[in-house]
Amino acid sequence: MASAVGEKTAGTALKTKTGWDGKGAGTDAYGFSALPGGSRAPKGGFSNIGNRGLWWVGGVFDKDSAYYRRMGNNYNNIYEGNFGKGSGFSVRCVETGDGDTWNRCGGKEFDTEQYFCHKSKLVERCEICEDGEDGVVFNREIGIEYDPETQFCGDGDMGLGCDAKKIVYQKCGGKEYNTSEEFCHKKKIIKMCFDFNGPDGVIYNPDTQRCVVVDKETGRSEVVDK
Numbered sequence: 001m002a003s004a005v006g007e008k009t010a011g012t013a014l015k016t017k018t019g020w021d022g023k024g025a026g027t028d029a030y031g032f033s034a035l036p037g038g039s040r041a042p043k044g045g046f047s048n049i050g051n052r053g054l055w056w057v058g059g060v061f062d063k064d065s066a067y068y069r070r071m072g073n074n075y076n077n078i079y080e081g082n083f084g085k086g087s088g089f090s091v092r093c094v095e096t097g098d099g100d101t102w103n104r105c106g107g108k109e110f111d112t113e114q115y116f117c118h119k120s121k122l123v124e125r126c127e128i129c130e131d132g133e134d135g136v137v138f139n140r141e142i143g144i145e146y147d148p149e150t151q152f153c154g155d156g157d158m159g160l161g162c163d164a165k166k167i168v169y170q171k172c173g174g175k176e177y178n179t180s181e182e183f184c185h186k187k188k189i190i191k192m193c194f195d196f197n198g199p200d201g202v203i204y205n206p207d208t209q210r211c212v213v214v215d216k217e218t219g220r221s222e223v224v225d226k
Contacts, residue, residue: 010078011071021050024073032092034071040088054089059105059117116145126153126168144168150184152176193223 006013014034015026026034038049048054051073060066061082068089070079083089105117115122125143146153146168154169154176169176172184182189183203192201193211204211204223213221 007077009076012076015071020073022073036073037090042086056089056091060120118148123148193221195221
């Protein structure tokens with residue numbers, strides 16, 4: 001919004017006509033009606049009420065701080081920076097003309113229905129395609145978020161009306177693996193120990209345990225201590 005209005009005079013154009021200390025009022029040319037609500041300190045206590053307006057904006061800078069915008073009664077522009085998440089700033093929700101909600105990640109705007117922010121980097125959501133009740137009408141849900149460091153989004157089973165269902169899979173040390181047969185241990189893919197008398201594989205600690213065959217005729221295996 002600040003870019004569209006004009007960075008150097010955005011503060012004046014977005015501030016209310018009254019309520020600001022001194023000669024700090026604006027023209028409220030776009031109906032944004034920014035008020036000088038000040039801020040709240042992490043341990044309590046308010047400050048700068050009447051002379052500063054501070055708003056959180058979408059996206060995080062790092063694990064401890066997030067992006068914000070600031071307007072003042074003694075300047076016409078809008079300041080942008082990052083600040084500790086423990087502070088209390090105002091929040092303003094803005095809807096774009098097409099009804100989409102936008103956010104910011106690493107200083108960049110993004111559509112929250114298509115992407116999510118992970119450590120200040122944009123990651124495309126994993127879309128899930130579901131069949132409709134009558135088998136003809138199909139619903140596409142908003143994609144889900146996942147951890148791109150330990151998971152990846154890939155094609156799953158083909159679904160009627162869907163190009164391909166997307167499923168979140170696990171990865172280990174940057175490599176894909178089958179979670180029904182393998183597990184991840186210290187960034188290494190380890191094959192589960194299968195007791196063929198049971199349906200599921202067993203996860204164990206390969207540092208202190210091992211999988212051994214105890215009956216060659218039946219193929220039965222079990223986990224034993226090293």
